[in-house]
Amino acid sequence: MVNRPVEPGSAPVAEFERQRPRLFGLAYRMLGSAVDAEDVVQDVFLRWHGTEPGSVEVPAAWLVKVTTNLCLNRLGSAPVRRERYVGSWLPEPVLTPDSALGPMETAEQRETVSLAFLVLAERLAPGERAVFVLREAFGYSHREVAELVELSESNCRQLHSRARKRLSAARLPRSAGDVAGNRVLVERFLDAARGGDLAGLERMLAEDVTSVADGGGAPGVARLPVRGAAKVARYLATVTSRYAESLTVSVHEVNGTPAVFGWSASTLLGVFVPEIADGRITGIRIVANPGKLRFIGAQLARLSRSGEPSGS
Secondary structure: OOOOOOOOOOHHHHHHHHHHHHHHHHHHHHHOOHHHHHHHHHHHHHHHHOOOOOOOOOHHHHHHHHHHHHHHHHHOOHHHHHHHOOOOOOOOOOEOOOOOOOOOOOHHHHHOOOHHHHHHHHHOOHHHHHHHHHHHOOOOOHHHHHHHHOOOHHHHHHHHHHHHHHHHHOOOOOOOOOHHHHHHHHHHHHHHHHOOOHHHHHHHEEEEEEEEEEOOOOOOOOOOOEEOHHHHHHHHHHHHHHOOOOEEEEEEEEOOEEEEEEEEOOEEEEEEEEEEEOOEEEEEEEEOOHHHOHHHHHHHHHHHHHOOOOOO
16 A cells, blocks of 8 residues: 555546445445445545546545445444444434535435435445445446456346345335425424424324434433324423423434434434334434534534525
């Protein structure tokens, strides 16, 4: 590896910056952690910077391959970390309007950044997850995927097929697609929660709705899932009333769907991400672990400084 100073305006650095969103999007889909994805991308940059100029024939493919391998290494130790985690584990939420997650043009690409997908992807073996993400989210052919993960094409087809079957068996919810309509429902739900309208809350919830919260062991955050419309409505009304005097809220697009941000003064308390189908909320994921809110908090601050709209 070549050790030389980084030149911000150099062609290799410019090439890497062009690929950065794609690499981050790949690492995030593989790991479910924005912080870990950033670490991987930084490691890839150091390796890229250490190559001999002109020695890499196809930079984009080389960068994707190194990113995939580094993610596979991290996934090998992920089960141990999950076992030690206090309470329910959820992925880190990420704002989607700022293009941090790479390609988001198709429904399939958006689906692979949803919290629902990232939770279910934890059930996949590392190789299955890599092949599925490369194929479904980034559109690589089976031959190209085989070259990236250094397996035979037939083996990659088998891994992709197994991944699809596992996800189908787990009933990965499909995006409803009506972002504007979903946003209206989320805002109505928010008004009902803040007003303590339990009957109104229940009418917007599917009977078998499940709420899962990730507080990383923080007090006041449910460590086990809450199931059923009546229980979920009471739980959310109780949580909201706890901060009744100081709570402010905003709605932003998170992982491809409208989500509610709860604030106390300038402190982000949590992100409420619903799953919506047929005009009702079928699932709720609440990320309240402060460590998992740093990245999205930084995204909001960056968008605020740039003057770009990020929600309401």
